[in-house]
Amino acid sequence: MINITLPDGSQRSYDKGINAYQVALSISEGLARNVLAAEINGEVWDASRAIQTDVNLKLLTWNDDKGKATFWHSSAHLMAEALEALYPGTKFGIGPAIETGFYYDVDFGDREFSSDEFKKIEEKIMELAKAKSEFIRKEISKSDAINYFQAKGDEYKLDLLESLTDGQITFYEQGNFTDLCRGPHIPNTGFVKAVKLMSVAGAYWRGNEKNKQLTRIYAVTFPKLSELTAYLELLEEAKKRDHRKLGKELELFTFSEKVGMGLPLWLPKGAMLRERLTQFLQKAQIKAGYEPVITPHIGHKNLYVTSGHYDKYGADSFQPIKTPQEGEEFFLKPMNCPHHCEIYKTKPRSYKDLPVRYAEFGTVYRYEQSGELHGLTRVRGFTQDDAHLFCRPDQVKEEFKKVIDLVLYVFGALGFENYTAQISLRDPENKTKYIGSDENWQLAEQSIIEAAAEKGLKTVVELGEAAFYGPKLDFMVKDAIGRKWQLGTIQVDYNLPERFELEYTGSDNQKHRPVMIHRAPFGSLERFVAVLIEHCAGNFPLWLSPDQYIILPISEKYADYAKNISNSLNNYDIRGLIDNRDEKIGKKIRDAEVKKIPFMLIVGEKESEEGLVSVRKHGEGDLGAMSMEAFAELIKKEITI
Numbered sequence: 354m355i356n357i358t359l360p361d362g363s364q365r366s367y368d369k370g371i372n373a374y375q376v377a378l379s380i381s382e383g384l385a386r387n388v389l390a391a392e393i394n395g396e397v398w399d400a401s402r403a404i405q406t407d408v409n410l411k412l413l414t415w416n417d418d419k420g421k422a423t424f425w426h427s428s429a430h431l432m433a434e435a436l437e438a439l440y441p442g443t444k445f446g447i448g449p450a451i452e453t454g455f456y457y458d459v460d461f462g463d464r465e466f467s468s469d470e471f472k473k474i475e476e477k478i479m480e481l482a483k484a485k486s487e488f489i490r491k492e493i494s495k496s497d498a499i500n501y502f503q504a505k506g507d508e509y510k511l512d513l514l515e516s517l518t519d520g521q522i523t524f525y526e527q528g529n530f531t532d533l534c535r536g537p538h539i540p541n542t543g544f545v546k547a548v549k550l551m552s553v554a555g556a557y558w559r560g561n562e563k564n565k566q567l568t569r570i571y572a573v574t575f576p577k578l579s580e581l582t583a584y585l586e587l588l589e590e591a592k593k594r595d596h597r598k599l600g601k602e603l604e605l606f607t608f609s610e611k612v613g614m615g616l617p618l619w620l621p622k623g624a625m626l627r628e629r630l631t632q633f634l635q636k637a638q639i640k641a642g643y644e645p646v647i648t649p650h651i652g653h654k655n656l657y658v659t660s661g662h663y664d665k666y667g668a669d670s671f672q673p674i675k676t677p678q679e680g681e682e683f684f685l686k687p688m689n690c691p692h693h694c695e696i697y698k699t700k701p702r703s704y705k706d707l708p709v710r711y712a713e714f715g716t717v718y719r720y721e722q723s724g725e726l727h728g729l730t731r732v733r734g735f736t737q738d739d740a741h742l743f744c745r746p747d748q749v750k751e752e753f754k755k756v757i758d759l760v761l762y763v764f765g766a767l768g769f770e771n772y773t774a775q776i777s778l779r780d781p782e783n784k785t786k787y788i789g790s791d792e793n794w795q796l797a798e799q800s801i802i803e804a805a806a807e808k809g810l811k812t813v814v815e816l817g818e819a820a821f822y823g824p825k826l827d828f829m830v831k832d833a834i835g836r837k838w839q840l841g842t843i844q845v846d847y848n849l850p851e852r853f854e855l856e857y858t859g860s861d862n863q864k865h866r867p868v869m870i871h872r873a874p875f876g877s878l879e880r881f882v883a884v885l886i887e888h889c890a891g892n893f894p895l896w897l898s899p900d901q902y903i904i905l906p907i908s909e910k911y912a913d914y915a916k917n918i919s920n921s922l923n924n925y926d927i928r929g930l931i932d933n934r935d936e937k938i939g940k941k942i943r944d945a946e947v948k949k950i951p952f953m954l955i956v957g958e959k960e961s962e963e964g965l966v967s968v969r970k971h972g973e974g975d976l977g978a979m980s981m982e983a984f985a986e987l988i989k990k991e992i993t994i
């Protein structure tokens with residue numbers, strides 16, 4: 354008999370050789386039907402693989418990330434089976450699961466391939482899925498494996514085999530298809546109930562452009578047809594919310610090839626929006642005891658040699674700028690931290706002076722490959738809402754609590770209600786790879802865990818995810834359509850204080866190193882605005898909206914009256930514009946809806962005679978006629994910040 358420990362700590366005894374599926378069946382039939390694979394002592398196994406010793410076991414279903422990954426990777430085998438059936442002679446590279454499904458890199462030989470063939474392949478996949486072919490694991494010797502793929506003429510699998518050791522090689526077979534794979538897989542192809550081929554792209558074998566370019570087919574599968582339908586709807590909705598599309602329609606930002614790739618140009622409306630965000634945070638930060646500082650866009654090479662960035666990233670960053678006379682080397686600033694360390698050093702610090710909090714909306718430049726650039730989320734120049742806190746080890750918890758307050762204030766004001774936090778700690782098995790004393794690490798980790806708990810954050814703790822220089826807390830927000838984004842980081846750093854020899858005098862009159870904390874609630878303004886646009890679909894909270902109203906005169910006769918209204922709303926600090934175009938009122942309303950302007954004020958004969966405005970709210974419709982004072986009141990009420 355062997356003992357199997359389940360995640361809730363309960364233990365069950367079974368005969369040696371039992372598998373995870375049978376364990377599930379002994380619990381409930383419904384559970385067994387949904388088991389895709391199992392985590393055995395932290396490693397994912399086939400649900401059908403025999404267990405010979407006492408183990409910890411977690412059954413994996415579609416609701417577990419690892420279960421989903423197994424499902425999608427198995428679907429890659431299924432797609433390969435379909436491709437081999439439809440296009441005999443196809444050779445196969447690799448077929449991993451990715452975050453949104455899976456792909457397979459294939460060599461069709463001289464055959465032309467396009468997305469026109471997707472439908473045919475999808476049909477074949479579903480036909481093979483219905484056969485419910487089991488995924489059968491076979492241990493195989495290296496020479497037999499080589500013989501198999503030599504006979505098949507698949508040079509890619511032979512290439513993969515070269516780096517594998519005899520005794521560790523497994524084949525998986527389902528239906529008429531055999532693949533070199535270490536597994537694991539789902540029990541049988543029948544679990545796949547829906548498939549969609551998403552796109553096709555070129556991909557060099559092993560990512561090396563000297564090798565042959567293969568065809569990469571991206572696809573996604575689901576255990577229920579309704580899940581595919583919901584997924585496709587989500588993609589449709591995401592397309593409508595794409596910040597690159599809305600950024601253009603709302604005239605917020607643009608890119609110019611002449612200026613350079615990945616360097617956003619903020620248009621007037623976008624610049625004002627960004628300015629409002631900056632002011633909003635600046636105000637909150639000053640209240641929380643931060644002091645603004647300003648540092649240049651470039652820094653001397655020696656600064657980055659000291660910080661360690663030069664050694665680590667120098668070769669992969671924008672190359673240095675040289676002064677013509679002195680031949681000095683400067684780098685575009687990739688981060689603000691080293692500059693802030695130098696500011697800390699400008700005077701002696703006592704334990705009573707700490708914490709010191711320096712904040713800067715600092716623009717930094719990082720080289721990204723052109724293919725990696727994406728709208729405002731991956732750029733080459735961006736502005737961090739950066740701050741560095743220098744404190745004593747015993748102040749870490751209090752500082753974390755204050756930063757968490759600030760982050761939650763920001764999320765609340767911008768309508769992010771759904772968030773979690775990830776706490777990244779040391780790998781307890783491998784403490785030597787981290788810089789800083791064991792005592793300080795323990796204190797900092799404990800401080801972060803307690804601060805998060807006291808602030809009521811929903812957290813997950815990840816061991817071994819900390820940077821070598823300190824533990825951290827990251828916020829993950831879920832947007833309005835359920836997508837997750839990482840925003841806001843609070844990171845402890847023992848490295849830079851060491852490298853810059855930062856000090857304070859303790860109550861014992863001895864010199865000590867302060868703890869440095871990096872933090873950025875937005876992350877960067879660019880990325881944050883992108884996430885915000887996609888979250889609210891361009892319908893910004895009223896306080897942030899570039900224009901809060903637009904006046905729509907029914908004809909040019911009412912242009913003066915419109916001007917009067919706009920002047921008096923100005924006095925109330927309410928901002929907007931007038932649509933004086935010679936267009937029908939219906940068209941003006943439609944255009945204002947596209948621009949997502951929160952309020953439309955229609956003025957014609959009746960309104961001008963009675964001193965009123967007829968108010969329409971974006972997405973809601975007519976609110977009736979009201980006085981200017983009543984409208985101003987309405988706006989003030991909506992602005993809760």
Ligand SMILES: [Zn+2]
Pocket residue numbers: 426427430525532533534535536537538
């Ligand atoms: Zn596989």
Ligand SMILES: [Zn+2]
Pocket residue numbers: 688689690739741871872
């Ligand atoms: Zn920093």
